[in-house]
Amino acid sequence: MIRKYFLNFWLWWYGVRFYRLLLSIYSFWTLAFANLNILPMMANLFVPMYQDRSFSGRVISFFLRFSWVIVGLILQLLITIPLVCVVISWLSFPLVCIFQLINTLF
Amino acid sequence: MSSKLERSNERGNDVKLLKDVKLCMDLDYLLTGRGFRKVENIIQVILGRLLFWITFMFILGILITEYIHGSGFEIIFNPSNLLGLFFWSLAFLFAYSLYLLRNRIFFLDKPRTKNLHKLRDALAKRVRKKIELTNYINHNVLWILDYILNTESDNYLEVFANKMLKLSKVKILLDRLGIDISQLKRDHLRAISQQYAKTSVIKELIDKSFLYAFRNNLKYVDEQAFFLVFLSKFFQEDLRKNSVANKDLGGIELWLRNEALRTRYIELWKDRISIKPKSTVNRAYTSRYTPILNGFSRDFTNDVIQGEFVVSLARERELNHMVNLLEKGKKSAVLVVGEPGVGKTTLIKSLAVRMVIEDVPKKLKDKRLVGFDFNKAFSSSKNIESFKKKLRSVFDEVAQAKNVVLVLDNFNQLLNLRQELAGEIANIIIDSFDSNDFRLIATTDRSQFIRFIRPNRALAGMFSQVEMPVPSDEVAMQIVIDEVSKIESEYNVKISYSAVKASIELSHKFAYDRVLPDKAIDILKEAVVNFKHLSGKRPLEYDEVAKVISSKVGVKLGSITQDESEKLANLEQQMHKRIIDQNEAVQAVCGALRRARSGLSEAGKPIASFLFFGPTGVGKTEVAKTVADVYFGSEDRMVRIDMSEYQEEENLDRLIGFTSEKGAFEGGFLTEPVHKNPFSLVLLDEIDKANSKVLDLFLQVLDEGYVNDGIGRKIDFSNTIIIATSNAGSSVIADLLGKGENYNKVLENALKELKKVFRIEFLNRFDKIIMFKPLSPKEVKLIARKFVEQVRLKLLDKGIKLIYDDKLLARLSKIGYNPIFGAREMRRVVQEEVENKVAEMIVKGEVKSGGEVRL
Numbered sequence: 001m002i003r004k005y006f007l008n009f010w011l012w013w014y015g016v017r018f019y020r021l022l023l024s025i026y027s028f029w030t031l032a033f034a035n036l037n038i039l040p041m042m043a044n045l046f047v048p049m050y051q052d053r054s055f056s057g058r059v060i061s062f063f064l065r066f067s068w069v070i071v072g073l074i075l076q077l078l079i080t081i082p083l084v085c086v087v088i089s090w091l092s093f094p095l096v097c098i099f100q101l102i103n104t105l106f
Numbered sequence: 107m108s109s110k111l112e113r114s115n116e117r118g119n120d121v122k123l124l125k126d127v128k129l130c131m132d133l134d135y136l137l138t139g140r141g142f143r144k145v146e147n148i149i150q151v152i153l154g155r156l157l158f159w160i161t162f163m164f165i166l167g168i169l170i171t172e173y174i175h176g177s178g179f180e181i182i183f184n185p186s187n188l189l190g191l192f193f194w195s196l197a198f199l200f201a202y203s204l205y206l207l208r209n210r211i212f213f214l215d216k217p218r219t220k221n222l223h224k225l226r227d228a229l230a231k232r233v234r235k236k237i238e239l240t241n242y243i244n245h246n247v248l249w250i251l252d253y254i255l256n257t258e259s260d261n262y263l264e265v266f267a268n269k270m271l272k273l274s275k276v277k278i279l280l281d282r283l284g285i286d287i288s289q290l291k292r293d294h295l296r297a298i299s300q301q302y303a304k305t306s307v308i309k310e311l312i313d314k315s316f317l318y319a320f321r322n323n324l325k326y327v328d329e330q331a332f333f334l335v336f337l338s339k340f341f342q343e344d345l346r347k348n349s350v351a352n353k354d355l356g357g358i359e360l361w362l363r364n365e366a367l368r369t370r371y372i373e374l375w376k377d378r379i380s381i382k383p384k385s386t387v388n389r390a391y392t393s394r395y396t397p398i399l400n401g402f403s404r405d406f407t408n409d410v411i412q413g414e415f416v417v418s419l420a421r422e423r424e425l426n427h428m429v430n431l432l433e434k435g436k437k438s439a440v441l442v443v444g445e446p447g448v449g450k451t452t453l454i455k456s457l458a459v460r461m462v463i464e465d466v467p468k469k470l471k472d473k474r475l476v477g478f479d480f481n482k483a484f485s486s487s488k489n490i491e492s493f494k495k496k497l498r499s500v501f502d503e504v505a506q507a508k509n510v511v512l513v514l515d516n517f518n519q520l521l522n523l524r525q526e527l528a529g530e531i532a533n534i535i536i537d538s539f540d541s542n543d544f545r546l547i548a549t550t551d552r553s554q555f556i557r558f559i560r561p562n563r564a565l566a567g568m569f570s571q572v573e574m575p576v577p578s579d580e581v582a583m584q585i586v587i588d589e590v591s592k593i594e595s596e597y598n599v600k601i602s603y604s605a606v607k608a609s610i611e612l613s614h615k616f617a618y619d620r621v622l623p624d625k626a627i628d629i630l631k632e633a634v635v636n637f638k639h640l641s642g643k644r645p646l647e648y649d650e651v652a653k654v655i656s657s658k659v660g661v662k663l664g665s666i667t668q669d670e671s672e673k674l675a676n677l678e679q680q681m682h683k684r685i686i687d688q689n690e691a692v693q694a695v696c697g698a699l700r701r702a703r704s705g706l707s708e709a710g711k712p713i714a715s716f717l718f719f720g721p722t723g724v725g726k727t728e729v730a731k732t733v734a735d736v737y738f739g740s741e742d743r744m745v746r747i748d749m750s751e752y753q754e755e756e757n758l759d760r761l762i763g764f765t766s767e768k769g770a771f772e773g774g775f776l777t778e779p780v781h782k783n784p785f786s787l788v789l790l791d792e793i794d795k796a797n798s799k800v801l802d803l804f805l806q807v808l809d810e811g812y813v814n815d816g817i818g819r820k821i822d823f824s825n826t827i828i829i830a831t832s833n834a835g836s837s838v839i840a841d842l843l844g845k846g847e848n849y850n851k852v853l854e855n856a857l858k859e860l861k862k863v864f865r866i867e868f869l870n871r872f873d874k875i876i877m878f879k880p881l882s883p884k885e886v887k888l889i890a891r892k893f894v895e896q897v898r899l900k901l902l903d904k905g906i907k908l909i910y911d912d913k914l915l916a917r918l919s920k921i922g923y924n925p926i927f928g929a930r931e932m933r934r935v936v937q938e939e940v941e942n943k944v945a946e947m948i949v950k951g952e953v954k955s956g957g958e959v960r961l
Contacts, residue, residue, distance in 0.1 A: 009205045017208065034381040040390035040472075049391040051506055065391075097198035104185040104194065 013094055021090055025083050032079045038072040041065045123229040124320070128236045131309055135240055136248070136255050144249040154206030161200040168193050221325045223370075239316045244326040246273055247315075251308060262304050263295040263340065276333045282358060284602045284647055285348045290341065298340060311335055322363040323370075330362060349604075357603055360419075361587050368417045368591070374463040375415065382411050382462065388472045393509035398499045399476060402483040406458035406475040406513065415459045416452055420584035424574055425456055428547070431570045432511065433467045436543040441517070443555050444574025447624025449585060450549040453574065454513055457547075461511075470511065473545075476504075477513040480520045490527065497534050505542030517548035521558045528558065532565045539568055579610050582622040586610060589627050597634045601646045605630065608651035615659055615784065615825055629654060660739055661785045661825075674700050677736065684732045686888045688725050690849075691718060691876045695729060698827070698873060699737050711811045715828040717793070717869065719860060720878030721836040723931075727789065730829045734787040737827065745779045746789045749796040749830075758800050763816035777815040784822055790830040794863045801868055804830075808871035830872070835859035840880050853877045883919060886932075890918040893936040901944065905955035908944065914961050 033039075042065075048054075049061040168189065172181055181190045220241045228234040243251070250269045259265050270276050271287055280287055298307075311332065319331040337345065338355055345355075386400065387393045396403075409415070424442075431440045442450050458475045460466050478500055487493035504510045514520060521528045539546065548569065550559060560566050577585065586609060590601050609626040620628075633654045637646060652663040673680070677696040685692060698714030718726040734744040752761065763774035773781070780786055793801070807813050811824035835856035842852040856877050860869065869875060881889070894915065898908040918939060922932035940961060947953045 009202060012205055013201070017205075031380060037381075037389055040388075044390040044392055047390070047392050050387065051392065051394045051508065094198065094201050097194050097201065100185055100194040101191065101198070104187075104191045 010094075014091070018090065021087070025087065029080065029083060033076055036072040036075055038069055038076065041068045041072070045069070123226070124237075124317075127229065127234060129239055129313070129316070130236060131239045131312055133240075133255065133305060133309070136251050142256075143252040147249070150206050154203050154208075157199055157203035158207060161196045161203060164196050165193065165200060168196075222320055222323075222327075223325055226320075226323075239312050239327075242316060242319070242327050243312065243332075244328045246275075246329045247327065247332050251312075255304065255308060259299075261296045261299045263299045263307070264292045267292050267295060267336070267340075270329065270333050270336065273329045273333075275329050279330050279333060279358070281600055282361065282603045283348070283350055283354070284604045285344070285350065289348075290344055294343070295340060311339070314339075318359075322359060323366045324362065325366065325369070334358065334362075354603060354607065357583060357587075357607065360584060361603065364417065364419055364584065364587050365591075367419060371415070371417045371459065371463060374465070375410070375459075378463050379411050383472075386474065388509040390472070394503070394507045396476075396500075396503040396507050396510060398496065399478060399503050399507075399510070399512075402479045402486075402496075402500070404477040404479060406455060406477060407461050408474070409455075410458045410462040415462070416455045416588060417459065418452065418456050418585060418588045420577065420581050420588065421449060421453055421456060421574075424453060424572055425460070428453065428457065428572050429460070429466055429470065431572065432545050432547070433469050437539065437545060439539060439546040439548070439569045440572055441555075441559070441569035442547065442549040442572045442574055443552055444549075445576055445621045446551050447621050448574050448576055449623060450574055451515060452585070454515070454547065454549070470545075473509050473511055475511045475513060475547075477515055480514070480523070484523050490524070493523075494530065494534060497531065498538065501534070501538035501542065501544070505538070505544045511545045511547065514546065514548040516550065518550045518554035518558045522554075529562075532562050536564050536568060576621045577623060579622070582610050582626055583607070585623040586626050586630065589623075589630075593627075593631060593634055597638060599634050599638065599646055601630065601634070602648075604648035605633065605646045605651050608648040608655075609633070612652060612655045612663055614822075615655060615663065659785050659825075660743075661737070674703060680736060681729070681732050685725050685728055686892065687881070687885050688729065688878055691716075691725075691729050691878060694874045694876055695733055699733070702737075702827075710824055712808065712823050712826050712828045714874075715808050715830075715872045717830045717832065717872045717875045718878055719832040719834055719836075719856070719875070720839055721880045722833050724878045724881055726831040726878055727791070730787060730789045730831070733827060733829070738785055738787060743783065743785065744787045744789055745776070746791060747775060748791050749793045749800070750791075752796045752800045755797050755799040757797065758803060759816065761800065761803065762813065765816060771817050774815055777813065777819075777821045780823060780826060781815070781819065781821050784825040786825075787827045787829065788823070790828070792832065793830040794832040794834045798865070801864070804828075805868060805871055832860070832863070834863040835877075839877065843880060849877075849879070852879075881923065883923075886919040886923040887915050889932050890915045890922060890936065893932055894918070894940055897936065897940050897944070901959070905957075906944070906948075906953055907958035908940075908961065909958055910940075910961045914940075 045065050046058075046062060048057045049064060050057075052058075052061070168181070169179070172179060181187070182193060185191060185194060222242055225234065225237065225242065240248075250266060253269065254262050254266050257265070267290075271280075271290070277287065280290075312327070314335045315327045315332040318335055319327040322331070324331055334355065338352075345351075381389070383389050386395055386405075428440055428442065432438050442453060444450050454475070454477070457466075461470055461473060461475055464471050480497070483496050483500070484493050487496060501512075504512045521531055523531070559569075583606065586606050590606060593599075594601055609630040610622065613622060613626045613629055629651060633646060633651045636654055637650045656663045677699060678692055681692050681696065694716065695714070698716075702713040718729065720726065731741050731744060735741050747761070751757065759774075761774045761776040763772055763777055765771050776788070780788065790796075790804070803813060807823050808828065812820050812822050815821050838859050839852055839856050842855055847855075857875070860875070894908075894910060898910075901908045918932070918935055921939070922935035943961065944953070944959055947959060953959050
């Protein structure tokens with residue numbers, strides 16, 4: 001009973017569920033990355049957009065793609081920060097609870 | 107290149123992957139639940155929910171109170187009093203409530219992170235040497251196994267069956283199979299339970315279910331897989347009673363496999379749609395917009411993104427072939443050739459699904475599959491020049507866009523918009539393809555390909571062909587199963603497996619101009635519409651589909667009803683109402699009809715074929731007419747061919763049809779009526795007079811059940827009854843019977859005569875050769891009575907009573923019967939001797955309504 005109702009909680013929180021959480025966060029992160037379309041833009045940095053192969057078309061395309069990548073990476077970073085916070089919160093939450101309880105009691 | 111999913115399916119189907127792997131089964135693990143796994147799980151969820159909401163509300167309350175009092179969150183970060191202690195206790199309990207709630211899958215069981223999809227991948231990479239089977243069982247089954255293993259019962263199999271039958275997925279499965287749960291007998295399970303040890307039975311079930319789930323690409327060993335194994339092992343008798351053959355269980359397996367694939371496709375589709383471009387340019391913005399094409403197009407990939415997609419295992423081979431051809435080089439043109447209704451457009455749609463879920467080679471990823479509606483473009487063009495300009499523009503756009511795979515569905519129509527335009531349009535296509543790089547898919551049917559495309563060698567040479575043959579029944583079954591879920595949701599009705607089976611099996615009985623799977627799907631839809639009043643009440647079964655087809659062909663199909671059963675049992679009596687004596691012929695015919703109706707007649711051959719021979723006027727044709735009436739419902743269903751008109755070899759064309767000098771096809775006297783109405787009786791009168799080359803045609807008809815007509819159409823005779831008549835051997839029959847020889851002796855000698863007229867191989871093709879005897883005086887009298895009775899009944903309608911005696915019958919028999927012409931003259935004699943006399947009396951006013959006539 002102790003194992004099932006108490007020890008397993010810790011195993012679940014830091015084991016199975018944490019692994020699941022990481023998977024969900026990773027999938028959300030990759031989905032966001034794919035939605036921001038950064039990789040196709042990086043891969044085609046020097047390829048003109050809309051098949052416009054004129055000199056001006058190429059230059060404009062390069063700058064557009066470049067700025068797209070920079071903005072995209074910034075946005076991706078902005079998305080990453082709260083996700084990291086979620087992970088840290090998850091890891092620390094039960095420990096903080098216990099710590100605060102001990103702190104209050106003693 | 108075969109697709110990822112297909113490779114995965116191959117792996118799923120290939121149980122050989124498990125060859126070098128050790129399969130283990132930890133029953134101790136199942137025993138640890140002590141039979142309360144499910145109960146504990148339910149209690150745990152209830153507790154978890156209570157705890158979650160209580161803690162959540164309290165925490166929220168404390169936070170709000172603290173905020174209102176303006177003391178900040180001091181109590182949270184620096185707890186020093188009882189409230190702080192309370193808050194952090196609640197916070198911990200909140201975390202614990204998540205454990206109770208969210209881990210309900212993992213609470214008592216080992217983590218269910220494993221599934222069969224992952225296992226297949228691992229096995230393909232050969233990184234797995236040992237498999238614990240219990241890890242792949244889903245929770246519904248696990249709970250039941252836990253209960254069974256931990257509970258003492260002398261009838262554990264019945265307990266298992268009862269628990270299984272409560273599960274919704276199992277109920278759906280039985281509905282599909284057309285088995286009523288209440289009729290599933292479970293009495294025999296007690297004896298089996300007592301005979302075999304519980305653990306050994308459970309182990310065997312787990313083992314077989316695992317293999318079942320593995321080869322059918324399921325994600326887990328679920329209740330459906332488990333129950334099907336259980337059913338086929340312990341309910342053979344019930345399955346037999348419900349007409350569920352092993353083949354049908356195979357069909358259900360196929361159904362499950364399709365559903366598993368559909369689930370996977372949906373998962374992949376959900377993953378992909380959010381990253382798909384919202385406009386018509388690709389994700390890298392390297393492509394161009396296609397405004398002209400967009401005005402006359404159907405975007406198949408966009409349809410899939412919107413959720414309209416088909417999943418099919420059936421045409422994987424053709425689809426892979428097409429993908430391989432499209433992948434080649436910088437440009438490619440594929441021509442899909444197949445009969446109308448064979449599924450060419452569905453193949454295109456399947457490709458669109460693959461493209462959206464990105465299960466295609468790199469060259470086809472992030473591309474649009476766009477169908478060009480040239481008919482719309484043509485009708486919206488002011489003139490021919492405008493259309494040609496539009497056509498060129500579309501090809502230029504596609505070439506420049508770089509992200510479009512163009513589809514020209516029914517490509518032959520584009521060449522046939524106007525006869526004089528065909529060459530020019532073909533040239534535009536060839537020129538565009540030669541000078542640009544793009545990928546093109548066109549579809550057409552075989553006859554149109556021969557007529558419009560093949561003659562233009564440059565055009566035909568541009569394409570690589572993908573042949574789409576008419577699918578076999580098994581493949582058609584898969585395609586129809588793919589459609590079932592769509593039909594079910596559209597019409598709010600459940601379709602059983604037997605209904606699908608009926609739509610395939612019975613579709614062969616009509617619509618010879620159409621092919622599978624199209625006509626089977628149409629039958630199913632028609633049956634659903636006809637029986638819509640049953641929606642939601644019970645699944646659509648075999649007989650409902652059979653009724654729809656019966657109404658089309660005019661012959662009863664499906665299971666035999668009580669009325670029909672009685673009618674079939676008394677067939678001889680019914681026939682004897684019209685036929686005097688000739689018992690051997692009547693019995694043979696009735697036997698054949700019963701065999702045909704009960705489904706025992708040989709497939710691919712006519713229902714029955716007889717050669718009637720004997721003297722003229724003894725009832726050969728009458729038997730044929732009676733059969734047409736009794737079996738096909740009307741004498742009009744008889745195709746009568748006077749074979750004496752086919753004494754020359756050249757006459758063969760008239761039987762199978764020919765193309766006239768003007769180019770029009772003249773249907774054959776034999777093939778055309780049978781093509782229009784395959785459920786017919788074919789009477790070949792006086793067959794001995796036909797040319798031997800003409801008779802050769804019937805060798806194939808009798809043996810194979812079909813013949814090709816003058817334009818190469820396959821005319822099916824498998825639903826016909828063929829009766830040939832001949833007068834050959836009449837004199838021998840009359841002589842020997844006159845000498846008092848018995849029937850068999852006469853038959854023996856008569857057959858010798860017959861063999862002089864017909865070749866042995868021709869005679870052997872008939873199911874039965876039946877000798878008709880000359881009529882005895884007694885039988886002639888009975889025939890006379892039959893005709894006089896017909897007159898009597900006719901007069902009775904007019905209120906006139908006809909009274910006749912035996913003397914009249916004797917006189918009629920004497921005049922109406924001739925040893926050479928039989929009773930053929932009887933009808934005429936009765937007309938002269940009875941009808942004419944009565945008519946005269948009526949005209950003269952000697953007899954009026956209410957009066958009587960004595961003859």
